[in-house]
Amino acid sequence: MQLRNVSPDDVDAYVRMRCDPVMMADLGGPLPLEGMADKVRWDAQEAAADLAWLKMIVPDLARPDVVAGTVTIWSHDTDDGPVSEIGWMVLPEFQGQGLGRRAVRVLLEQARHQERWGLLHAFPSTSNAASNGICRSVGFRFLSEVAVTFAGRVLKTNHWVIDPGRDLT
Ligand SMILES: CC(C)(COP(=O)(O)OP(=O)(O)OC[C@H]1O[C@@H](n2cnc3c(N)ncnc32)[C@H](O)[C@@H]1OP(=O)(O)O)[C@@H](O)C(=O)NCCC(=O)NCCS
Structure with a gap:
């Protein structure tokens, strides 16, 4: 598994992640298709x-x-x-x-060698068992439940x- 910077060619992956009702179920529902190409360009x-x-997660180096x-x-x-x-x-x-957990751990390994980010916060939805599992297994400390606004929607996290x-x- 490898992490690489997002590139302008990653529009399909963004659409599959952010415009899909199942993928976005814990994030307030799918985002509109319009503007996604601009979003990818901006992120790149x-x-x-x-x-x-x-970072994009590349699971198999033989198929980048x-x-x-x-x-x-x-x-x-x-x-x-x-x-x-x-x-x-x-x-x-x-x-x-285990890919999500490994990818999070790899990025945290990179962050630990830099002063730049300080404490890192995560706000998974209270109902997202896998994301809360990632937090628990890589060493995050639970602080509290909190309401968070994401893309104009209020989420219980x-x-x-x-x-x-x-x-x-
Ligand atoms: C949440 C998400 C990132 C998890 O990624 P993943 O690669 O499937 O997760 P992993 O296989 O690394 O598993 C992570 C942990 O959650 C546990 N887990 C995985 N799926 C689970 C499930 N459905 N219910 C309960 N626990 C689960 C795993 O056992 C693991 O815990 P462990 O380290 O103690 O063994 C992925 O399912 C996803 O993107 N979902 C849709 C979008 C989303 O919810 N994004 C996150 C917003 S906060």
Whole structure:
């Protein structure tokens, strides 16, 4: 398994992840198809400029064109100052094989060697057993349940946090 930056050619994978009702069930439902190509182009620029870590999961190095999902770290401003967040998605045909957990661990390994991100926060939906399982198994600490707005929708989430330099298991 390998992680690489998102590229403008990843539109199909983005559409399969973000515009699909099953994939987006815990994230408030599918996003509209319109604007997805622009979103991928924007993300590819952000990744190339190293403004965020927007990674595609490549499960088999012998087939670099096949992607299994994404894992991303980005920083955003809140009323309490900047916060670093990590998120992930794995396409249905690759789920349940430990790929999500491994991809998250690989990116956290990279983060632990840099001062840049500090504490990393994750906000999986309270009903997303696999995502909460990933948090638990790589060493996140559970803080509380919290309502989070994602793409204009309010989600009931679990707030997890990890210091990748100290907590990664
Ligand atoms: C959530 C998601 C990323 C999990 O990826 P995955 O590669 O299937 O997960 P893994 O196989 O690495 O499993 C992760 C952990 O969850 C557990 N798990 C997996 N599927 C599960 C399920 N359906 N119910 C309960 N636990 C589950 C695994 O046993 C593992 O725990 P362990 O490390 O203690 O063994 C993937 O299912 C997905 O993208 N779903 C749709 C989109 C989404 O929900 N994104 C996340 C938003 S926060």
